[in-house]
Amino acid sequence: MLKYTCRRILGMIPTLLIVVTFVFFFVRLIPGDPARLVAGEQATLEDVENVRIALGLDQPIPVQYAKYITGLVKGDLGTSLRTKRPVTEEIGDRYGNTLKLTFSSLIWSTIVGVALGVWSGTHRGKWQDYSGMALAVSGISLPSFWVGFLLISAFAVKLGWFPTTGADGISSLVLPSITLGVSIAAVIARFTRSSIIETMQEDYVRTARAKGLAENVVIWKHAFRNSMLSVVTVVGLQFGFLLGGAVITEAVFAFPGLGSLLIESVNYRDYPAIQSLILIFSLQFIIINLLVDVLYAVLNPEIKLK
Amino acid sequence: MADVKDVDKKTTTPQDAKTPAVKPAANPQAAISEKEKADIRTPMSEVIRKFKKQKNSVVALGFVGLLVLIAIIGYYLVPYGINQYDYSSILESPSSKHLFGTDEFGRDLFSRIICGTRISLAVGLSAVTVGAVCGTILGLLSGYYGGWIDSLIMRICDTLFAFPGIILAIAIVAILGSGLYNVVIAVAVFSTPTFARLVRSRTLALKESVFVQAALNLGASDARILFKHILPGAIPEIIVQYTMSIGTSILTASGLSFLGMGAQPPTPEWGLLLSNGRTYLLTSFHITLFPGLAIFFTVLSFNILGDGLRDALDPKLTD
């Protein structure tokens, strides 16, 4: 197991290098001059050129590339062109928020999604199934920004129960995580349902029933256990996406997370920030995939990690 | 769009080719009586029969049909022009004169939403079609030839797949510029991997089937095998995925317009209408409510339709 993990981690490095290099050149393709954007309104040409020198953008591209890569090796993600702060600080400020939002969304949506999926799947064809799946299919059809607005309008403004934006404290997590969680719960529910339906048809379930075990036990101790693998896959996938920044939800709630940082950085052509953010996203995704694979092996000893 | 991806388990598991349930005729050359004709169940009629049994799928199909109709003739039937402004009726609540109220220029929201149907459907359908075609071709090549082609294509797909769709779409729009054409391209790009993976799985499975082996032995060309033997076997799954992807693509397109990167004013695209709604959230809620409902019901009907098709096409689901 350890050897496998180490090998996977080492394998990440060339991939990440490719990603970083690709992004480095890719962002410079996008039209737009960061020096002018940073110099801002009422800037004269001289101001813009001053800013360009101050930001190191007048250096030839290979030099900028070398600087960035050597910085990466030392753990320096570059300096934001927009705020002049180290990118590590910018990301650090927001990472906690994104983690909090991710976990809070994932936890409740996994619980609700699994519960709904099992409930529907074990009552296949009956009213429970129809209503459960009606909820789920609605969940994946809702535009998240609309849901966000509805929630803000009802709960934050009209009722004043929660803050409309920001990230101070738990109460400001509630509305965004509900917004995000709705479609995740729906996806998990649908997935769990089809998985449960399949496993319920397996022989060992029939055996368990024949042994006289209570239906509950049959469902949870036997059928669901074996569905867990699929559920874990799906949850892991969603986790990866969430950490990549729930861009639209963050925009609606003015939630200071990684997604909105990416958008702001793109708007300002903040090359170091964009490069480092994409790098972080890829790294996260790779790590999560690794964790999911390892979790597979733990859950099902039959699976051998190659 | 949803910030998440709806992944269909069945698309990631290779399935064995299933032989369709056909009543064998004792002597295919013998005349078939009327009654026997009525009893013959072709794969197609099975699918249709199973589909018809699901009431909600039928309703969804009807709704989709209605949407298409609206998209085609809506422009000619709406009470007001989409750009017909009237500064004396700004931000009015829904009334008998204006079913959904008016916006900040006094334009009738109902008319604008109806006309937006054409845009959303066009964007959704074209984006997914392009993605499906590209993905199918890539999947066929990948699964059939294997080797380095397979590795290359799958690596690219994995990278594309890893990116949250919205980030990818934003990157593409950032380079190409905003506007609906580029949104279509962006959405097509990020739907391609899903189709590629799906078709690749089917190809891998079908490659080993009897038909294909026979055709190979007979010396059929690769192209012939791919298009006459393998592709038809993948079509059912492609159709299901196609329908499901339309929903996602409409959500993504409206999400991009919401972020200011998609449709530009005065296009009455639903996402753009919603982004206006944000300014008036506290004062004129109808501007937020109705475009959102439009998106919701459209995407919902495509998704229900997709579910219905999947269940109807699934040979394992018997009555």
Add this chain to the structure above:
Amino acid sequence: MRKVIFALLMAAALTLTACGGGDKKPAAPAAGGGASVSQNTDVKAAVAVDFTTMDPQDTNDTLSGGIQRMVMDGLFGFDDKMKVYPMLASGYKANDQATEFTITLRKGIKFTDGADWNADAAIANIKKWKGEGGIKLKRTSFLSSTIKTVDKVDDYTIKINLTKPFGAFISNLAHPCCVMMSPKVIAAGNEACAKKPAGTGQYKFVEWVAGDHLKLELNKDWWGYKADLAGGKALADKDAGFKSITFKPVGENATRVAMIQSGDAQIIWPVPTENLATLKSDKKVQVFEDEGIVVRYLFMNNQKKPYSDLKVRQAINYAINKEAYIKVVKNGIGSVATSIIGPNVQFYKKNEAVKYDPAKAKELLKEAGLPNGFTAKLMFANTTTNQKQAEFFKQQLSEVGINVDLKGMENAVLNQKVESVNVPGSEAEVELFMIGWSPSTGDADWGIRPLLAKESFPPHSYNICYFANDELEKYIKQGLESADVNVRKDAYAKAQDLIWKEVPMIFLSNDFNTWATGAKVTGVKIYPDGAINMKNAKMTK
């Protein structure tokens, strides 16, 4: 199944308990004490964006500049109506050619970090403006090429020698980027200037946590409270000011509005015009609006056909209903523009806005050889406000046969295509362009030269109209090269008349600043340039 229900209940319980997070109310005033009620009260203000830096020479946003002005004073400053008045300077004398300015400084003033205010301190700042030390900041070009040398005449007098005549020099010294930083901080380096400023101002800088909040506390020893130090008249009432002010950036308009309504914040600005009505009806809130110095324009590329024809420009002017613009785009908050600069700007001269007359517009177009109108391209950054403006123009111009093609794009791309290009006007891509301009020195020069002088063609500055008129150049030069107020007034009057006649752009409206405070707060204002003005702000009981 039971397990599931239990888990769900737990989750629900957890979520509910978490929602107790109460709103923070301001600290109750301390009992008794020598200072006033107000000066014992902590106050919270919600602003629209985050601060960028505390170094005035590196600032180009009004918000940061406004806060810097609370912490640091300049040689000169703006009063409530944008009139220049001496602050740390007690007076000045200029030579006829406007190339030498001798400035006398006030005595008996200290920076909050202990440094003395005197000629050495002033010179340290001026050297920084010139970019000595090789550091180039966003505002370095503001005065670095204008100032040749600065001499110390005595401990409280300096003489600044300019490289060329510059009549608007004193107004420039009143610009927020020229406030005086403590020489100790300057000596400590750029980081210190950006993060830990110290000045002679009414407030002391306490801390700034980027993205979260910025805090100031009252400087009870401020010289502005003492009439004898301030040249005879105190700058603020003895009991004005708050014990501390915490500024929180809150981007979402609806939230800021909610904060002032709930009492979570005592001051907010700006108030989005859509929410003004809601706040006005709230008894716990006071709402204010006042004319600012930002003027809104629709630029036309004067070197491209058909805009090169005066008749076409006039036609567009008649075709756009300025009152409707204010009503529809600005939600009724604004006043019709009556010059290229706003009424609060020095040397403003009033002209008559043309009346909305689409029939006349069509006639003019016919005379110009365009009876069927033409297609125009309008490029803009795709913010919601811009989109609204753009749609408005499209609607208005369609009434006279001009079909406007709306091209919204990302700000960065727009910059690339418009502000950064370096080609003659006839080859530039831009045709119609929307912009608002704020002459931040409060002087007519900065409201005219960057927009219409030949030296200001892109990429140098903002003459996106590509307007080139020798007579105007003459007037601009006259205004610039004299320090005599009457000479300048005359030059700018002629300039404004010419501009009004030539219609290089459509003059739309003057923006109003909007702000709101809790019912118990008085004296909070906004300077016409949009910066916060809390000099005489008080919290009543």
